[in-house]
Amino acid sequence: MSTRPASNRHPLHLTPGRACSLLALALVVLGSLALNREGLSLMQGLTALWVSPDFSDAASLGQSDSALLSAQLVAHVSWWPRLVCALLAGGALGMAGVLMQQVLRNPLAAPTTLGVASGASLAMMLATLFAPALMAGTGLGGDGFQLGREWVALAGGLAAMGLVFALAWARGMSPTVVVLAGLVVNLYIGALGMVLLLFNQEALHGTLVWGAGSLAQNSWDGVITLLTRLLPGMLLAMVLMRPLAVLDLDEANARSLGVSLRKLRLMSLGLAVFLSACVVSVLGIIGFIGLAAPACVRLMGARRLGQRLLWAPLFGALLLAVTDQVVASLDGLLPNLIPTGAMTAALGAPLLLWLIPRLKMAQGAGPASHHGMSLTHRHPRPDRLLGWLLAGVCVALMLALLVGNGDDGWTLGGDMLQQLLAGQTSVLDFRLPRVLAAAGAGVLLALAGTLLQRLTSNPMASPEILGISGGTAIALMLTLLLVPSPGQLTLLGAGICGALAxxxxxxxxxxxxxxxxxxxxxxxxxxxxxxxxxxxxxxxxGDPRGQQILAWLSGSTYYVGLSAAVGVLALAIIAVLLVRPLARWLDILPLGMASASALGIGVTRARLVLLGAVAVLTALATLIVGPLSFVGLLAPHLARLLGLSRAREHMLGAVLCGALLMVLADWLGRQLLSPYEIPAGLMASLIGGSYFLWSLRKSS
Known part of the structure; x- marks a missing residue:
């Protein structure tokens, strides 16, 4: 995997030095404006950096002098520490990104894509809830608390990256497998964090702002903590520059030079994780700097390792500082807080999308061979197998409706039917809507995943993995915030627009x-x-509507009424009936455009129809069970494993597997922690994510 030739090397005619100069100029301008808003000139602000204002004779000062001292105090204990933290964190993340990309020979490697940041965040959430003594530190150094959470974050980051490597190691750390494993680990850790947040909202409320990457400071303690940890780490990275350059050679030549590749890789990756964990422990998750800084300087012409180790930290530091100044300038204009880490991710995502066409990637093997999921067998009696799957769905429906764990232990609701016929309220009135909604959402997601996988000839394609569920969720969240009391049709339209985009x-x-x-x-x-x-x-x-959004994001079926549940299931069945005649397209399109056209299929029209269907199906399902479930990935995969390879039988098998998975997820979520509940969407993501991680490791 490499960038394009030199003729396309500088799409913006920028060199790393020019880009850093422009960012530095922007930082000076934004910083001057920020100090001016505080009532300070640039020179007065610079004075506040070095000298803490003296208030010993404040009583004798006039009003203007007192206001000046107050402004300088704010600059000294808040504005300057925030700026220095941004520079240190951006530089460390840029350095960590270069180290990871060099060791793994993967320009997509970064603390965020390898799960390091999310693993560190989850570890700190767990420590906050179950082992707060670990967060209190050991008393070493100037700030025991910072030291304590730093090592908790380091352990979490190492564990997450170790899981990614365990999944990809047997495949020779293939860039595709590494990125895929990192994406799934991030999604899985996100689901675990969402479960913790649902049950401990008050205890973890402070971690929401921290986890989103807030750079706000009220002293120099954060700067000292970062400086004493990051500076030695970055100096060590510069010392490793010459040995790391050997990794540009093939392994045989590298060993001939007497370099221990295993030790070098472990040391470099450990250093990268340490730099990332230090930043996460103090400031939270700062998104995309570790990926964007090395990628940008590489595109601007920094090809050699030494150049990237020099320019990527500098570019990352300035980029994060400028972004933070922009965020801080919006503080008085917007009613709500915008964490800098979340803003860098919001800005970094479009930047990454812009970079994608400029990364020249090897074709490699097909998707199936990449992930070990191509199947050579076909079930001899697919209709009989589909019948067994349908029977399994019926059994799961009866289990979810009749069996429950309550105050009296496990109960079998044998008298529910009599109560229902007599017009009496029974547990069935509460369970039936949830079970029907879960089954309908499972059918919709499974059908969307099947269409995507066959359309792209990629068994890893699904609404969750390709971001379609995330795009739908973005549109729905913005609609809930911006539109007063939106109706179901409004939400559905917004979701479809997000999925189509x-x-x-x-x-x-x-x-x-x-x-x-x-x-x-x-x-x-x-x-x-x-x-x-x-x-x-x-x-x-802290918006009150955030709790409503959190409940919806978790995929809870608690609020679904019977009429809505019946409607969802009916729409799911209608969708299956409408898509079933398109089975011929789905059998032929994976053969390629030329073959499909030769067989009389209008490829463009077929793709547009199928993509439109995926958008509608994903939007409907996301409204019910949120954006995370893995059902769109897992159900088609299970159908293939069972030997349902042709399009018609693959679709029907996948929708039955999807319904089965979601019904079981809803039932298990109600039983495992009774009387508390794990929402169906999160439960499905935990089940599906666990299976997928095991499957990816097994196939490797």
Whole structure:
């Protein structure tokens, strides 16, 4: 995987030095404006950096002098520490990104894409709830608390990255597998964090702002903590520059030079995780700087490792500082807080989408061979197998309706039918809408995933992995915030528009390249990061509507009424009946455009129809069970494993698997922590994510 030739090397005619100069100029201008808003000139602001204002004789000062001292005090203890933290964090993340990309030979590697940041965040949430003593530190150094959470974050980041490597190691750390494993680990950790947040909203409310990446400071303690940790780490990275340059050679030549590649890789990756964990422990998750800074300087001409180690940290530091100044300038204009980390992710996602066409990626093997999911067998009696699957769905429906765990232990509702016939209220009145809604959402997601996988010839394609569910969720969240009391049709229309926008991006960015798996997955990474950023901004500002959005994002079926549930299930069945005649398209389109055209299929029209169907199906399902479930990925995969390979039987098998998975997820979510509940969407994502991680490791 490499960038384009030199003729396309400078799309903006920028060198790293010029770009950094422009960012530095922008930082000076924005900083001067910020100080001016505080009533300070640039020179007075610079004075406040070095000298803390003396208030010993404040009583004898006039009003203007007292206001000046107050402004200088704010600049000394808040504005300057915030700026220095931004510079240190941006530089460290840029350095960590270069180290990861060099060691893994993967320009897509970064603390966010490898799960390091999300793993560190989850570890700190767990420590806050279950082992607060770990967060209190050991008393070493000037600030024990900072030291304590720093090591908790480091352990979480190492564990997450270790999981990604365990999944991809047997495949030789293939860039496609690494990115895919990192994406799934991020989604899975996000689901775990959402479960913790649902049950501990008050205890973890402060972590929402921190987790979104707030750079606000009220002393120099954060700067000292970062400086004492990051400066030695970055100096060590410069010392490793010459050995790391050997990694540009093949392994045989590198070993001939006497370099221990295993030790070098472990040391470099450990250093990168340490730099990232230090930033996360103090400031929270700062999105995309670790990916954007190395990628941008590489596109601007910094090809050699030494150049990237010099320019990427500088570019990352200035980029984060400028972004933070822009965010701080909006503080008085917007009613709500915007965390800087979430804003960098929101800005970095479009930047990554812009970079995707400029990364020249090898075609490699097809998707199936990439992930070990191509199947050579076909079930001899597919109709009989479909009958067994239908019977399994019926059994799951009866289980979810009749069996429950309550105050009296496990009960079998044998008298529910009699109560229902007699017009009496029974537990069935509460369970039936949820079960029907879960089954309908499972059918919709499974059908959308099947259409995507066969349309792109990629068994890893799904609404969740490709970011379509995330795009739908972004549109729905913005609608809930901006439109007073939106109706179901308004939400559905917004969701369809969000899904169509994501699909259009995927097509535009990948059509000419033939839907190379790396590019398709990278689009999903970008859109998912944008969704995470929007979610973080909304949940961090304390808006009361954030609780409603959080409940919806978790995929709870608790609020679904019987009429809505019946409507969802009816629409799901109608969708299956409408898509079933398109089975011929789905059998032929994976053969390629030339073969499909020769067999009389209008390829463009077929793709537009199928993509439109995916958008509608995803929007409907996301309204019910939120953006995370993995059912759109898992159900078609299970149908293939069972030997249902032809389009018609594959579709029917997938929708039955999807209904089965969602019904079981809804039932398990109600039983495991009774009387508390894990929402169906989150439960499905935990089940599906666990299976997918195991499957990816097994196939490797």
């Amino acid at each position: 994501c699909l259009a991006l995927l097509v535009v960015l990948n059509l000419r390249s033939g839907f190379i798996p790396e590019r398709v997955l990278l689009c999903g990474v970008a859109i998912t990061a944008l969704y995470d950023a929007v979610r973080g901004i909304i949940l961090a500002d």
